[in-house]
Amino acid sequence: MRIEVTDDGLRGSGQDRAAGHGLVGMRERAMFHGGTFSAGPRPEGGFAVSVRLPQDGTTTTI
Incomplete structure (x- = not known):
């Protein structure tokens, strides 16, 4: 499975950014499930985030 999220670089509505694990957390989760992660x-x-996860028939939550 491949998931890609992109934006055009324009600023959004000015909402506060939530504290969290961000890109580091996404990378860790992808690797934990045998996938790959790239962002930049x-x-x-704009900016792009891409995650590839293997489809081995198991159900997981990332």
């Missing part, structure tokens, strides 16, 4: 700026502007 896009050449055309």
